[in-house]
Amino acid sequence: MAVSGDLKMKIVKGDAGYVLEDVPHLADYLSDLPTYPNPLQINPAYSVVKQYFVNQDDTVAQKIVVHKDSPRGTHLRRAGPRQKVYFEADEVHACIVTCGGLCPGLNTVIREIVCGLYHMYGVTRVLGIDGGYSGFYSRNTIELTPRVVNDIHKRGGTILGTSRGGHDTSKIVDSIHDRGINHVYIIGGDGTQKGASVIFEEVRRRGLKVSVVGVPKTIDNDIPVIDRSFGFDTAVEEAQRAICAAHVEAESIEHGIGLVKLMGRYSGFIAMYATLASRDVDCCLIPESPFFLEGRGGLFEFIEKRLKENGHMVIVLAEGAGQDLLSESLQSMNQQDASGNKLLQDVGLWISQRIKDHFARQQKMSINLKYIDPTYMIRAIPSNAADNVYCTLLAQSAVHGAMAGFTGFVVGPVNGRHSYIPFNHITERQNKVVITDRMWARLLSSTNQPSFLNPKDVDEVQKEEEPPTQLLEGENCKDSKY
Ligand SMILES: Nc1ncnc2c1ncn2[C@@H]1O[C@H](COP(=O)(O)OP(=O)(O)OP(=O)(O)O)[C@@H](O)[C@H]1O
Numbered sequence: 348m349a350v351s352g353d354l355k356m357k358i359v360k361g362d363a364g365y366v367l368e369d370v371p372h373l374a375d376y377l378s379d380l381p382t383y384p385n386p387l388q389i390n391p392a393y394s395v396v397k398q399y400f401v402n403q404d405d406t407v408a409q410k411i412v413v414h415k416d417s418p419r420g421t422h423l424r425r426a427g428p429r430q431k432v433y434f435e436a437d438e439v440h441a442c443i444v445t446c447g448g449l450c451p452g453l454n455t456v457i458r459e460i461v462c463g464l465y466h467m468y469g470v471t472r473v474l475g476i477d478g479g480y481s482g483f484y485s486r487n488t489i490e491l492t493p494r495v496v497n498d499i500h501k502r503g504g505t506i507l508g509t510s511r512g513g514h515d516t517s518k519i520v521d522s523i524h525d526r527g528i529n530h531v532y533i534i535g536g537d538g539t540q541k542g543a544s545v546i547f548e549e550v551r552r553r554g555l556k557v558s559v560v561g562v563p564k565t566i567d568n569d570i571p572v573i574d575r576s577f578g579f580d581t582a583v584e585e586a587q588r589a590i591c592a593a594h595v596e597a598e599s600i601e602h603g604i605g606l607v608k609l610m611g612r613y614s615g616f617i618a619m620y621a622t623l624a625s626r627d628v629d630c631c632l633i634p635e636s637p638f639f640l641e642g643r644g645g646l647f648e649f650i651e652k653r654l655k656e657n658g659h660m661v662i663v664l665a666e667g668a669g670q671d672l673l674s675e676s677l678q679s680m681n682q683q684d685a686s687g688n689k690l691l692q693d694v695g696l697w698i699s700q701r702i703k704d705h706f707a708r709q710q711k712m713s714i715n716l717k718y719i720d721p722t723y724m725i726r727a728i729p730s731n732a733a734d735n736v737y738c739t740l741l742a743q744s745a746v747h748g749a750m751a752g753f754t755g756f757v758v759g760p761v762n763g764r765h766s767y768i769p770f771n772h773i774t775e776r777q778n779k780v781v782i783t784d785r786m787w788a789r790l791l792s793s794t795n796q797p798s799f800l801n802p803k804d805v806d807e808v809q810k811e812e813e814p815p816t817q818l819l820e821g822e823n824c825k826d827s828k829y
């Protein structure tokens with residue numbers, strides 16, 4: 348089929364500053380595509396639901412806090428079933444792939460994509476790609492049916508396996524084409540969605556009738572725009588067990604310190620929310636908030652003060668925190684994983700040793716430090732109830748979008764409404780804790796820890812974090828629900 352139409356970003360402008368950042372559609376580059384009534388129209392479960400179908404003009408506002416004279420900001424296409432679809436059931440040949448690190452809920456998303464395709468749209472051909480992107484061209488596939496996936500949501504991990512590296516766009520698209528696949532569901536983090544975006548571009552360049560759909564996965568909650576990522580809630584909950592153990596250990600011995608390292612390569616959301624949820628934590632250290640060890644206002648001084656006041660303390664540390672300090676003192680290794688992500692040095696072990704050395708040197712106070720590293724335990728578990736429901740909605744929205752002919756998008760909740768988001772919107776930046784925003788201030792007042800910042804640092808941070816548009820409250824610190 349001939350490639351036609353505008354291949355640039357689809358921006359639709361309306362009166363009063365309305366801007367829609369729309370997602371691509373197969374009809375943008377393929378002409379004369381036939382359409383069919385959505386089979387849900389005659390499905391007894393759905394036909395009784397009033398307004399089950401999404402109005403084609405429904406959009407979701409990315410900014411919901413606006414001022415009298417401020418622009419209305421960007422809108423995104425609302426997710427959900429459409430009255431007409433661009434695929435017949437027996438025409439669809441779908442595949443699902445999972446890439447990057449593990450995350451609670453991966454199996455639930457896989458299960459619900461399979462069941463959604465089968466039960467809502469009558470699709471019966473769904474393949475699982477084994478072991479991430481490279482599985483498209485170097486591994487076997489797994490046939491996925493509702494029976495095969497029936498119980499998988501009760502297990503952690505991904506039944507499809509995952510990997511880092513190995514993204515070869517051309518080989519992947521060859522494999523998609525050769526197998527006759529026309530729905531590609533790609534579950535993974537920021538790197539995976541960059542990969543999905545180039546797969547989509549190649550599919551479009553070749554003029555294939557293939558919908559490419561991303562389901563954002565990140566335990567670190569570092570994907571922007573969406574309210575929160577699946578598995579995050581479960582990880583925060585599981586982190587409570589480690590923090591609780593650290594607290595029990597610390598308070599059972601004189602001058603006990605419990606130190607817990609949590610995931611968070613570049614974003615400290617898990618550490619921040621786990622700290623806020625726990626109330627046992629005296630100090631939370633995250634990559635976004637610089638700190639120092641020695642001297643007035645430093646970490647050692649704070650530890651000494653808290654031990655004198657309370658007799659014990661708990662520190663929660665995100666794995667990416669204080670990496671600048673480590674690089675200064677250890678020779679920077681600059682190693683990368685197969686996907687090109689920087690491999691971090693173990694800040695938990697390093698800081699434990701520094702604290703021990705400091706108090707041993709001082710000879711003022713003898714401390715007892717217990718280091719707990721539950722890193723992989725918080726992501727290798729099945730998702731909790733809230734995440735399971737969330738994963739179901741994500742999967743169903745993904746299926747509805749692909750059936751409706753949309754492509755080149757990720758699905759996710761934006762201000763509580765599931766939306767279709769163009770790839771570039773989520774791959775161009777990372778979601779980070781904004782330490783000049785109110786959520787971090789709430790944490791500081793909850794732990795009563797110092798900010799470790801001097802006014803000069805605050806100026807620097809503010810300069811770095813200056814948002815491209817006028818900052819609206821909570822805009823850059825997601826999940827204001829919490
Ligand atoms: N810029 C890119 N272009 C194409 N493919 C990419 C790109 N970045 C990463 N990938 C591919 O995406 C896959 C996953 O990437 P990565 O290992 O960075 O995990 P991720 O999706 O970011 O998840 P996590 O949150 O666990 O880090 C890998 O197979 C990698 O090769």
Ligand SMILES: O=P(O)(O)OC[C@H]1O[C@](O)(CO)[C@@H](O)[C@@H]1O
Nearest residue numbers: 448449565566567610611612684
């Ligand atoms: O050891 P792996 O599997 O590469 O994963 C570790 C990384 O994955 C993440 O959990 C992101 O998925 C990071 O927080 C962490 O640094």
Ligand SMILES: [Mg+2]
Nearest residue numbers: 447536537538
């Ligand atoms: Mg990543």
